[in-house]
């Protein structure tokens with residue numbers, strides 16, 4: 001029987017590559033993004049008859065409710081939609097903070113919890129959450145982003161353990177710098193020049209490693225060789241200083 005995946009944030013970057021990867025394997029896809037024109041562009045690029053393209057603002061509760069109530073129960077949820085957030089402490093307005101929190105944390109929890117009873121009923125399923133290495137390291141001037149990604153990482157880890165014996169795997173992916181449109185869209189394009197090449201991972205690499213980890217039922221994955229090497233040192237003072245120097249975050 002054909003498997004069905006629901007991917008959020010599928011128009012570009014990691015979400016698009018996830019859609020491409022699964023479409024090549026014959027999956028049925030429900031692909032969600034926010035902007036119609038970008039969604040249409042991705043539809044042309046993907047050229048997959050088994051994919052349905054949907055437009056929702058996932059920073060809004062109504063969108064999540066509508067997806068839960070109207071979509072077929074997926075065999076795989078890839079909770080990926082998100083944006084980079086640039087802002088020093090106190091710089092981000094209250095309504096923006098709440099919106100970002102819902103988009104990348106609260107809304108992801110609502111989406112997963114909306115589908116969980118139906119997935120449990122099917123007695124089989126996988127959930128992939130795209131968090132960030134920012135959940136584990138200090139990110140000055142991106143503290144809100146870091147806290148949101150840490151929140152959804154903690155949630156994913158906990159439900160992964162909770163659902164372990166019910167044939168449902170939950171994997172949290174924690175990528176470092178990935179070459180997508182995210183930085184440019186957040187006005188962080190200077191990072192594309194300042195962060196050295198060896199620190200960048202491709203979206204294809206993120207998808208390949210994340211999907212492999214999910215199929216093995218692993219709780220978390222940090223894609224890319226370089227990040228695997230530095231993983232044990234991430235919270236050492238010296239590592240944080242080097243990270244700040246390389247990425248020019250002061």
Ligand SMILES: NC(=O)c1ccc[n+]([C@@H]2O[C@H](COP(=O)([O-])OP(=O)(O)OC[C@H]3O[C@@H](n4cnc5c(N)ncnc54)[C@H](OP(=O)(O)O)[C@@H]3O)[C@@H](O)[C@H]2O)c1
Pocket residue numbers: 008009010011012013014015032033034035036038039056057058059080081082083084103104130131132133174175176177178179180181182183185
């Ligand atoms: N790039 C990195 O270095 C990096 C590192 C670690 C983690 N991540 C995480 O990876 C995920 C994917 O990011 P990316 O790098 O692939 O960025 P991207 O290329 O900019 O793609 C972001 C996707 O999310 C969708 N999206 C954003 N806001 C949305 C909203 N309110 N409602 C519905 N869809 C929305 C976008 O849709 P539209 O095109 O319609 O706006 C787009 O499809 C994010 O959660 C990000 O935090 C990225």
